[in-house]
Amino acid sequence: xxxxxxxYFTPPDLKAAKKRGKEKISVLEFxxxxxxxxxxxxxxxxxxxxxxxxxxxxxxxxxxxILEQMGYGPAESEEESDLILINTCAIRExxxxxxxxxxxxxxxxxxxxxxxxxGMCGCMSQEESVVNRILQKHQHVxxxxxxxNIHRLPHLLKEALMSKExxxxxxxxxxxxxxxxxxxxxxxxxxxxxxxxxxxxxCTYCIVPYTRGKERxxxxxxxxxxxxxxxxKGYREVTLLGQNVNAYGKDFTDRNYRFGDLxxxxxxxxxxxxxxxxxxxxxxxxxxxxxLAKRGNLVEHIHLPAQSGNNEILKIMARKYTRExxxxxxxxxxxxxxxxxxxxxxxxGYPGETEEQFEDTLSLMREVEFDSxxxxxxxPREGTPAARMKDDVPHEVKxxxxxxxxxxxxxxxxxxxxALRGQVVExxxxxxxxxxxxxxxxxxxxxxxxxxxxPKHLIGEFAHVRITEPRTWTLNGEWVxxxxxRQVGG
Ligand code: SF4
Numbered sequence: 001x002x003x004x005x006x007x008y009f010t011p012p013d014l015k016a017a018k019k020r021g022k023e024k025i026s027v028l029e030f031x032x033x034x035x036x037x038x039x040x041x042x043x044x045x046x047x048x049x050x051x052x053x054x055x056x057x058x059x060x061x062x063x064x065x066i067l068e069q070m071g072y073g074p075a076e077s078e079e080e081s082d083l084i085l086i087n088t089c090a091i092r093e094x095x096x097x098x099x100x101x102x103x104x105x106x107x108x109x110x111x112x113x114x115x116x117x118x119g120m121c122g123c124m125s126q127e128e129s130v131v132n133r134i135l136q137k138h139q140h141v142x143x144x145x146x147x148x149n150i151h152r153l154p155h156l157l158k159e160a161l162m163s164k165e166x167x168x169x170x171x172x173x174x175x176x177x178x179x180x181x182x183x184x185x186x187x188x189x190x191x192x193x194x195x196x197x198x199x200x201x202x203c204t205y206c207i208v209p210y211t212r213g214k215e216r217x218x219x220x221x222x223x224x225x226x227x228x229x230x231x232x233k234g235y236r237e238v239t240l241l242g243q244n245v246n247a248y249g250k251d252f253t254d255r256n257y258r259f260g261d262l263x264x265x266x267x268x269x270x271x272x273x274x275x276x277x278x279x280x281x282x283x284x285x286x287x288x289x290x291x292l293a294k295r296g297n298l299v300e301h302i303h304l305p306a307q308s309g310n311n312e313i314l315k316i317m318a319r320k321y322t323r324e325x326x327x328x329x330x331x332x333x334x335x336x337x338x339x340x341x342x343x344x345x346x347x348x349g350y351p352g353e354t355e356e357q358f359e360d361t362l363s364l365m366r367e368v369e370f371d372s373x374x375x376x377x378x379x380p381r382e383g384t385p386a387a388r389m390k391d392d393v394p395h396e397v398k399x400x401x402x403x404x405x406x407x408x409x410x411x412x413x414x415x416x417x418x419a420l421r422g423q424v425v426e427x428x429x430x431x432x433x434x435x436x437x438x439x440x441x442x443x444x445x446x447x448x449x450x451x452x453x454x455p456k457h458l459i460g461e462f463a464h465v466r467i468t469e470p471r472t473w474t475l476n477g478e479w480v481x482x483x484x485x486r487q488v489g490g
Contacts, residue, residue, distance in 0.1 A: 052089025
């Protein structure tokens, strides 16, 4: 390997990624694309395949923004692509398996079309074991970069196009913030806005603190400007993104400004709906609840991952709250926002979970009555503390617990949705239903999917819909025209 190549061979290091130092977080500005790189993509097409969470979806929008500034255009298919990037997720084993399947499958295309650049980025790139496996078994991959150096893409891509070796550049540092990154937003109605990056919680099952670096918040003025710009462009909804949005501002050394303050300022911007994801119950403070209770554009939906209802399991998960503290928080939220919709994440079959401990989770679900839940069987992630824990719960038992949990949640979801029968709800109409183009589909402020028959000009607008047929996961209804609505409202 020559000197030049060595510069582009920086593999990941999970041990280094775990360190949390006192170094000041740098806010960097994205450098304009150098002239010699602006035409690299002329006549070439790109395809990004995105796995995982909204953070990844939004990163893909940034990657698309950079590529389009380099002259690339979007491709409709793999066959017409000159560049395929797989933006990966490391949160669960099956997501990783799918990515390796995809990389293996693309070997045929790469053989037929050797000038195709095949790259991988996202959370899996930050893992040593993944990069080693690709180096050993998937030499047809041309480029690997991580979550901290997306802004370096023009340089890395140029190198990948020129070099015969695989270009690997993954930074295991705690992370900086890069502002002014270009973005191609996929949707003209709803936009994602990062407010912070990384996570310092180190839940024992989770790989994110290793792949996304330490908690670092964007300056409020940068976030507010971005939201104002989106409002001016006519976006109807923004979702503020962070692995743990409730920790927003904890890292500021020059001001005392937290997530509640940010929400209070965003409330004053003329964008109709504002959501956020994801919350950590531990950092959810009273000021935030007070601000959310003011409503306006702040919607009455909170995703609050509980993960378990048992104190011993919560302790070994290192969630840093108890069942009692979680229920207290839920109680406070419900008192302040009586019609709030709460949703959650639950992991079943954590190493050593007993039947009694699992039943505590069921009873928590009954007590809180979440409107819906993302439920998972625990999946070990190499490099995390939980992966080293003794796990004597047979897989069949875990599957059976998941089944019981889902049955209970379905019952609760059905009951919650049934309560909406006959009510008129505000729906942001997103488009035609996937199953039937004669039906329109959209979401309520509480993020529930509503399907109804209505004129196409409603797409992109707010419509009022009377719920006539509540189901477990969706609501069917009928459009209420403005004149009828006035009568309904009196
Ligand atoms: S709060 Fe826990 S689960 Fe969420 S990203 Fe951080 S470590 Fe992972």
